[in-house]
Amino acid sequence: MISERFDPGERIVLAQESCLKFLEGIPDSTFQLIVTSPPYNLGKEYEKRLKLEHYLGEEKAVIRECVRTLKPGGNICWQIGNYVEDGSIVPLDAALFPVFSGLGLKMRNRIIWHFEHGLHCSRRFSGRYETICWFTKGDDYVFHLDPVRVPQKYPGKRYFKGPKAGQHSCNPLGKNPGDPR
Ligand SMILES: C[S@@+](CC[C@H](N)C(=O)[O-])C[C@H]1O[C@@H](n2cnc3c(N)ncnc32)[C@H](O)[C@@H]1O
Structure with a gap:
């Protein structure tokens, strides 16, 4: 209606x-x-x-x-x-x-x-x-960022050394899309 x-x-x-x-x-x-x-x-x-x-x-x-x-x-x-x-x-x-x-x-x-x-x-x-x-x-x-995240430049990238070695170095849900659309 x-x-x-x-x-x-x-x-x-x-x-x-x-x-x-x-x-x-x-x-x-x-x-x-x-x-x-x-x-x-x-x-x-x-x-x-x-x-x-x-x-x-x-x-x-x-x-x-x-x-x-x-x-x-x-x-x-x-x-x-x-x-x-x-x-x-x-x-x-x-x-x-x-x-x-x-x-x-x-x-x-x-x-x-x-x-x-x-x-x-x-x-x-x-x-x-x-x-x-x-x-x-x-x-x-x-403000809900997760539903509008976009793929990373290198999706799935991980730290290759240091205490975080093997962990994702960026958000696995994608990156913040930024302010130019
Ligand atoms: C820049 S256009 C927006 C166009 C719209 N975003 C689109 O993509 O089609 C401005 C709009 O505001 C409306 N408008 C102008 N003066 C208005 C007023 N005083 N009250 C309500 N709407 C108005 C116009 O009819 C026009 O549709």
């Missing part, structure tokens, strides 16, 4: 409205995880291009509501790219970092999403990455 209105008893809610309006109707400390890729103020079909300060002010209002509705120990993943004006770029994650940290969140990773598609630039290198900024509300947060 998919509901159009938030209710704590619903499993899936698909609300087609402004996210700010939606969030304002949500009680404090409701969500465990918030994942979003908001508009980048580029004038795409789903947004109106605004003066940068105005855009950042609107984002700040949404972020404030996200932090209010996040549970203690919850996570926010904010996927964002660059705002571009006359060939000059503004990294939006850098512009928004003070908003998240000013609301008390702690950044755990700035994950680089690298891709090969997109516009080709002639007076600068073509933009080929965006970032996913992962913040937590407090230090007692949920």
